[in-house]
Amino acid sequence: GAVVSQHPSRVICKSGTSVKIECRSLDFQATTMFWYRQFPKQSLMLMATSNEGSKATYEQGVEKDKFLINHASLTLSTLTVTSAHPEDSSFYICSAPRTRGYSRETQYFGPGTRLLVL
Amino acid sequence: AQKITQTQPGMFVQEKEAVTLDCTYDTSDPSYGLFWYKQPSSGEMIFLIYQGSYDQQNATEGRYSLNFQKARKSANLVISASQLGDSAMYFCAMREAGNTDKLIFGTGTRLQVFP
Numbered sequence: 001g002a003v004v005s006q007h008p009s010r011v012i013c014k015s016g017t018s019v020k021i022e023c024r025s026l027d028f029q030a031t032t033m034f035w036y037r038q039f040p041k042q043s044l045m046l047m048a049t050s051n052e053g054s055k056a057t058y059e060q061g062v063e064k065d066k067f068l069i070n071h072a073s074l075t076l077s078t079l080t081v082t083s084a085h086p087e088d089s090s091f092y093i094c095s096a097p098r099t100r101g102y103s104r105e106t107q108y109f110g111p112g113t114r115l116l117v118l
Numbered sequence: 119a120q121k122i123t124q125t126q127p128g129m130f131v132q133e134k135e136a137v138t139l140d141c142t143y144d145t146s147d148p149s150y151g152l153f154w155y156k157q158p159s160s161g162e163m164i165f166l167i168y169q170g171s172y173d174q175q176n177a178t179e180g181r182y183s184l185n186f187q188k189a190r191k192s193a194n195l196v197i198s199a200s201q202l203g204d205s206a207m208y209f210c211a212m213r214e215a216g217n218t219d220k221l222i223f224g225t226g227t228r229l230q231v232f233p
Contacts, residue, residue, distance in 0.1 A: 032219060043209065043223045044163075091161055097219035107153065107219060109163035 003027060004096050006110030013084055014118055021079045021113045023050075023094030029074035030096035035067075038091040038112075050077040050094075084117040091115075120145045122212050124224035131200045131231055138185070139195040139227045141210030151213040152193040153221065154184065158206040166208075169193055200231045 007022045023033055031052045036044040048069055049057040056069035066088075068080040081088055093112040121144040131137035143152065154166040169177045169184045177184040185194040197204055207228050211221040 034220065038161075043225050044221075046220060046222075049218075049220065093161070093163060095163070095221070106165060106168065107213075107221060108165060109155070112161040112163075114161070 003098065004094065004108045004110040006094055006113055008113060009111060010114045010116075012116045012118065015085050016083055019081045019084055019115060021081075021092055021094075021115075023077045023079070023096070023110050025075045025096045025098075025108075028096075028098050030077075030098070031074060032097060033071065033077040034095045034107075035069065035077075035079050036093045036095065038093060040091075044093065047079075050079075052077075081115065084115070086117045089115055089117045120147075120150075120212060120214060120222055122210050122222050122224035124210055124227050126227045127225075128228045128230070131197075131229065133202060133231055133233050134199055136196060136198045137200055137229065139197070139208050139210075139229065141193045141195065141224060143191050143193060143210075143212050145191075145212065147216075152184070152186070153211040153213070154182070154193075154195045155209045155211060156204075156206045157209060157226070163209070167195065197229075202231050202233065205229060205231045 003026050005024045033050040035047045037047050038044045046059050047062045050069045050071040052071040058064045071077045091112050095107050095109045097107045123142045150171045152169045156164040167177050167179045167182045167184050169186045176186050181198045183196045207226045209226045210224040214220040
């Protein structure tokens with residue numbers, strides 16, 4: 001079964017509004033989570049690293065004031081797209097690494113959120 | 119800089135046949151991890167298989183196996199006995215160097231399985 005959930009799965013909003021997307025690790029704690037963005041027929045591009053208890057780390061070219069990230073607990077990270085515009089329409093997907101002892105072999109993804117800004 | 123390359127934009131395979139999806143990588147770090155994910159049309163990213171750079175044996179998970187050739191810097195995914203449900207996008211990814219779990223993704227290969 002799913003080990004990382006994301007909510008909502010789809011959202012349609014008007015231009016200028018803010019949208020919050022939640023990412024939860026279901027049966028493990030994740031001190032770090034990642035947020036990716038995927039345009040149609042393209043690969044995943046990392047937007048930022050969400051760190052529990054500290055500020056998120058943003059990739060080059062990603063506006064931190066536009067994409068607010070809060071890692072509220074060891075199982076929850078949120079991404080808020082502020083003042084959304086049509087060009088923000090995309091598929092947003094989160095991931096959380098799950099370690100087994102010293103192994104870092106597994107990283108699970110949420111089911112993704114399709115955002116459409118009208 | 120680290121890089122993942124998938125040169126096959128699309129592949130076709132007949133049901134029950136095996137198929138190999140290519141992935142090459144570039145890194146100067148001796149410690150790295152390689153992943154394969156499947157992304158069906160629903161969009162979810164499904165973890166398939168992992169290979170660590172120090173692993174002595176090629177990784178296998180059911181019908182999936184990873185043909186890891188370290189000297190060639192390739193990590194091809196082999197799917198045996200293809201099923202119609204295997205039709206999807208497949209992404210190769212590498213964990214970045216250093217103490218991080220960031221993943222760098224290739225451009226993906228769209229696999230279509232036909233009856």
